[in-house]
Amino acid sequence: MTTPVAPALPTPATGGSREAPVRRRRARPSPSERRERNAALRFISPWIVGFVVFTAWPILYSAYLSLTDYDVINDPTFVGLDNYREMAQDPKVALSLWNTLVYTVVQVPLYTVVALALALLLNQAARSAGFFRTAFFIPKMTPPVAVGVLLLLLFNGQYGIVNEVLSWVGIQGPSWTTDQDWIKPGLVLISLWTVGSAVIILLAALRNVPNDLYDAARVDGAGFWRRTRAVTVPMISGALFFVVVINTIAGFQMFTEAYSAYFGAGNSTYRNDAALFCVIYLFQEGFQELHMGYASALAWLLFVVIMLVTVVQLVVSRRLVYYEGEQR
Amino acid sequence: MTTAPSFPRPAVSGAGAATDPAAGTPETLGPPPPARPAPSARGPRRRWLRAVVLAALVLATVAFVYPLLWLLSASFKPRAEVFDNRLVPRTFTLDNYVTVWQEAPLALWLGNTVVVTVLAAGLVTVSSALVAWGFAFFRFRGRGPLFGLVLATMMLPGAVTMIPTFLIWNQLGLVGTNVPLWAGNLFASAFYVFLLRQFFLGLPREPFEAARLDGANNWQMFWRIAVPLCRPALVLTFLFEAQASWTDLMRPLIYLQDSSTFTIPRGLKALIDQFGPGGESQWEVVVTASVITTLPMILLFFLGQRHFVEGVATTGSKG
DSSP states (O other): OOOSSOOOOOOOTTGGGGTOOOOOOOSSOOHHHHHHHHHHHHHHHHHHHHHIIIIIHHHHHHHHHTTEEOOSSSOOEEOTTHHHHHHHHOHHHHHHHHHHHHHHHHHHHHHHHHHHHHHHHHHHOOTTHHHHHHHHHGGGGSOHHHHHHHHHHHTOTTTOHHHHHHHHTTOOOOOTTTOHHHHHHHHHHHHHTTOHHHHHHHHHHHTTSOHHHHHHHHHTTOOHHHHIIIIIHHHTHHHHHHHHHHHHHHHHTOOHHHHHHHOOSSSOTTOOGGGOOHHHHHHIIIIISOOHHHHHHHHHHHHHHHHHHHHHHHHHHHHHOOOGGGGO | OOOOOOOOOOTTHHHHHTSOTTOOSGGGGSSSOOOTTOTTSSSOSSHHHHHHHHHHHHHHHHHHHHHHHHHHHHTTSOGGGGGGOOSSOSSOOOHHHHHHHHHSOHHHHHHHHHHHHHHHHHHHHHHHHHHHHHHHHOOOTTHHHHHHHHHHHHTSOHHHHHHHHHHHHHHTTOBTBSHHHHGGGGGOOHHHHHHHHHHHHTSOSHHHHHHHHTTOOHHHIIIIIIHHHTHHHHHHHHHHHHHHHHHOOHHHHHHOOSGGGOOHHHHHHHHHHHHSTTTTOOHHHHHHHHHHHHHHHHHHHHHSHHHHHHHHHHHHHTO
C-alpha cells in the first residue's frame, strides 16, 4: 500500500462518461444493469474491503484514540481533549512543526526549480537526452536509508567530498551533519539528489508544448528567458503544479532520510533536535514510548496541516495553472 | 476526509496517451520528438550554446552518479581510507564484504526482503488490476463517486492510519512477522488503480464485444484479453511497488523486532546504529551494507529501465 511515486492528483470522478452518453436516472435498475453492477462490484471488492478495514476504520479509530490514553497493553482510557491541550504546550510539537515547515518551505521551491532547470537542459539535448535522463533517475532508486548514509558521509564536515569541492573555490564548508543550523540545509541538498523523477515528469510536459508557440514567440522577438517565462512555464504549469503538490505532501511526511541519519533505535544517544520532523516525533511517541493516544492526536494535527496547505495550493492553482483541456 | 478537488482535465487525455501501451520508445508519451532536421524549433542553434548545454548536462550527471560510485569505491577500501574521496581505492580489499557477512545475517535479510518484495508487488499488481478493471469496463450507478473515493484516499497522509493499522496487526498477533509488510497489498492501492484504469480505458472495446458474443464471461474477458493487452502497465505497477517495498524503512521499523526477521533496509539501519555515528564508527561496514542494499535496486532499474522512465513520465501527465 505504499506508493512509490507520490500519489497522482484526483481527477474529476467523471472518467467513466467516456463512451456512455447521458445516462437516464432510473428509480430501479433493470436486471441487466444490476448484473453489470454486481459484476463490477465483484472486481472492485478487494478495494472495498481494504478501504473499510485499512482506511475508514483506522481514520475513525485514530480520531477516537486521540481522545484517550492508550499504551497498547491496557485498555484506552478516555481523557477528552487532554492530548490536544498537552500538544499545545509540548515544546517538541512546536519544534517538530517548525522543523517540518522550514524544511518544506525551503525544499519544495528549490527542488522544483532544479527539476525545471534540468528538464529544460535535457529538452535542449537532442539525441543524448535518453542517456542523461537515465543518469538523473538512477539516484531515485537508492533506498532512503542509504541516502541517509550518503548524507552523513558526503556531507561530513571534516572529510566529506562536499566540503572538499567547496574548498576548491575557497569556501570553508560548515559541519553539515553536526551543526544544528546546517542539518536541515544538508537534508534539503541531499533531497535534490533524488530530483530525477520530477525531471522526467517535467521533460514529458515540455515535449508536449507545441513548437509553433515558440516560433511565434521568436517572431515577436522573445529571447530565451522571455520564451521560458511566457511560453514554457505557463504551458507546463499543470506538471509543475503536480510536482509542487506531491513534494509538499512528501516534505511534510519527511521521515526516512532524517531518521536513518540522525536517530538511533531505542537508546537514542544522538537524538538530534534540528532533524526532529513531525512524523519522526509521531513515530517516537507512538512506537517507542507507546503513547498511542498522544501519537494519534499528533497524526491528526499533521493531517489537518497537510490538508490546509494542499487546499491553499489548489485554490491558488486555479488562478495560475493552465490545462490544455480548458480551451477545447 | 477531503472532497476530491476537481481538476479540469481533457476527458480522454489519459486514455489517449495509453492507447498504445505496447509502444516502447520513451518518446511515445509526448508528441513525436521535435523534428531534428529543423533545429530552429528547440535545439540551440549556435554551436557554443550547444556545448554549454552539454557541459552542464555532463556536470549534472557527475553530481548524480558520483555519490553511488563513491559508495561502491569506498566499500573496497580499508577503514583508514574510506574518507579519502578517491574514486579508485588505493588499497583494494574485499575484507569489508567478509566483515559485513560475518557481522550481520545478510543472506537472511536479503531473503526476507525478496519474499516481502515479491509478495507485496505481486499482490498489489493483481488486486489493483482487478479493481481498475471493475472501474474501467463496467458501467453502474455510483461508479463516479466511488472512484472519487478511491482517488481521495491517495490524499490521505499515511501517518493518520499508521497507528490503528498497527493495532489491527497487533490484534491478529502478526506483529513481529513480515505479514503486515505485504498483506495490505491484497486490497489494491489507489495509486495503481488509478494508473491501471487509465490503461484499461485506452483499450478498444471491439475485442470484448466479440468475446462476449462468443460466450466469454467477465473473468475470461479480463484475464484473456485485458490483462495481456495491458502487460506493460502491469509490469510498471510491479516494478514501482517492488521498489517501494524493497526500500521501505518505516514499516519494518514498526513491525519487525527480531533481527532475524529484518528486511535489508531495516538491517542497514541496525548496522548504522551499531557502527555509525554514536556507535563504533566503523564506517566501512555501513558503507558496504549500503552498497548491498542499493545494488539490487540499481539492477531492477536496468532490468525495467524503459518502464520506470516512461511510467514516471506518465504519472505526471495524468495529474
